Amino acid sequence: MRALVLEDDELVGELLETVVAGIINGVHVSLARSLTEARRRVAENRYDLYLVDWGLPDGSGIELVKQIRAFDSSVPIVIVSGRSDRESVLQAAHYGISGYISKPLDIELLHRRLSELVPTNSAESQSVHDFLLESSNDVVQLPTDLDPGEILDLMERVDELSAAELAEIWRTQIGLTARILDVANSSSFRRTGQPVESLRAAIGTMGVPMALNQALALSLDVANKLSRPELKVLAKTYHDKALSVAWEAQQIAIKLKKTPGLFQSAGLLSRLGEMAVLKVLNQFDAGGGKLEASEIDQCLVRWSAEYGNRLKVHWKFPLSLRELIGAVHFLSADSPREDQIVMRAAALIADGRQEEEESKRLLRRLGLDVSQFTKEGQNDIDG
Incomplete structure (x- = not known):
């Protein structure tokens, strides 16, 4: 693994180099003392981690961030800066950084942040299952621009929460703003014939609960952050499945005159474990580990439930939400809980299995008929 530290202060640079080397086994750390030197190094080599000072004698470290993000949207980039004001943090976040550490350095915080962003164990000397086992003991961060934990x-x-408050919280989230505006201007929400032009108006049009579910869906879409093609395809497949379950659960909830928000959320989170495993497999592959195509499905079967359960604990899911997510995958035949029946029925319908006896039985228990549901799901949570 290779890391680049851009820092003009010699003592701080050496400290950062020592911290990175102490966290990541076998890492090779390169130290650049100017923006010009760092830009030359990045043009000539690829790195797995970047620590970038903001203020430099020959320019801004943000220029290096822009250069890196032009060819790599997911590699971890941490800004290390003497600036600690909110505007500076938001400005840096706009360019897709992975973390922001203020000076004077808090070594414990830096250690924790870097441990979250990069695997602390070496992939080259391990089997993929050993790597997954060790990584399962760490907090797994999904590699998206939005933190699902913060959305939850x-x-x-x-x-x-009001529409104005939510718009202020998300005002620097360009991708999320575009998505919410698109949904708010779709036929499902258009009422006046006039386009919605601001994030605040869009949230007001669709409602705060629906906007939050839009954000949650986007925060769980990891496909564009993975580098190995097979993993990208699988991530999109699982994300689409989660969207379909969320859509069908929403439709059933509406038919039963239930508030659909919690059912949508459970559907969106129903493939959380698979997304986490795919992220760790991508780390293993990028770190030089030997990952055979035939092993990917085996790893998903073996590890998805464990990783999903760890994330549910980390994000402090209430028991009611955990039960709804669990019902997507399995429900005992004698389960009396209607909300769980909704989720299991939604999963079967989303999978095109509404004609199977289990699906028909569950829908009858809900007072519904299979003829009310089409075979096509919905790949958007648009209400």
């Missing part, structure tokens, strides 16, 4: 925290406050 906002969902806990859904009753007190």
